[in-house]
Amino acid sequence: MPPLSNIIEAPLRLLGEYKVSCVIVGGVAATIHGSLLLTNDLDVCYARDPENLTRLAEALQSVHARLRNAPEGLPFILDAETLRRGLNFTFTTDIGDIDLLGEVRGVGNYDDVFAGSVAVEMFGYRFAVIDIGKLILSKRAAGRSKDLLALPELEAIQEAQGIDKQTES
Amino acid sequence: MRADIENYFLNPPLGSAAARATEFGIDLTLTLEHLRLTPEERIRKLDSFIEGVAKLRASVRFIGPTNATAQQHH
Numbered sequence: 001m002p003p004l005s006n007i008i009e010a011p012l013r014l015l016g017e018y019k020v021s022c023v024i025v026g027g028v029a030a031t032i033h034g035s036l037l038l039t040n041d042l043d044v045c046y047a048r049d050p051e052n053l054t055r056l057a058e059a060l061q062s063v064h065a066r067l068r069n070a071p072e073g074l075p076f077i078l079d080a081e082t083l084r085r086g087l088n089f090t091f092t093t094d095i096g097d098i099d100l101l102g103e104v105r106g107v108g109n110y111d112d113v114f115a116g117s118v119a120v121e122m123f124g125y126r127f128a129v130i131d132i133g134k135l136i137l138s139k140r141a142a143g144r145s146k147d148l149l150a151l152p153e154l155e156a157i158q159e160a161q162g163i164d165k166q167t168e169s
Numbered sequence: 170m171r172a173d174i175e176n177y178f179l180n181p182p183l184g185s186a187a188a189r190a191t192e193f194g195i196d197l198t199l200t201l202e203h204l205r206l207t208p209e210e211r212i213r214k215l216d217s218f219i220e221g222v223a224k225l226r227a228s229v230r231f232i233g234p235t236n237a238t239a240q241q242h243h
Contacts, residue, residue: 157204
């Protein structure tokens with residue numbers, strides 16, 4: 001079990017340190033946009049070019065990532081080739097849970113998610129965060145109760161961001 | 170935080186997303202407070218909350234119905 005503190009910050013620092021090309025999505029993206037939605041894992045949509053898969057595999061190996069809820073003894077080699085053969089992975093690591101998404105439902109692949117994303121500086125690294133409009137689309141597409149419950153607040157934040165942009169331009 | 174944004178959350182215009190969120194039961198004063206933080210502070214606050222909940226869960230010990238335990242004390 002990972003330590004109780006920094007279970008979101010530590011995985012973010014890891015991805016920053018290994019220069020993994022990814023976009024923060026899901027509940028952590030909602031938090032960064034200002035939502036009070038609670039989450040306890042980090043979801044990222046990652047670039048699937050070979051160099052990035054190698055960096056990602058090295059980052060995950062360094063924190064002993066293993067598949068979450070997989071049967072004990074299930075053979076699993078964590079390397080770039082395994083990441084290339086799969087698409088979405090849910091990992092438990094020594095520092096917190098990390099979910100890797102090759103595609104985000106309702107939005108698309110890394111390029112689609114990256115387009116229009118917001119650059120944010122945190123913990124000494126620069127991260128891409130999914131645009132709030134696309135985050136709302138993804139939550140709507142996921143369609144689970146917990147996703148739909150998040151929509152009213154996210155839509156209010158989106159509208160407030162619109163006011164902000166209107167005044168800027 | 171700009172006054173017009175604050176006002177949007179504190180006095181949601183009729184028909185706005187903020188008005189719908191309030192109607193839905195969201196306390197937008199808490200959202201506004203969260204928006205005053207930097208993204209890094211928001212993550213730290215989330216981490217601190219997760220830690221707090223985990224500690225609470227670890228410390229909780231269910232004893233039984235309160236009326237039953239009350240009787241034990243007498």
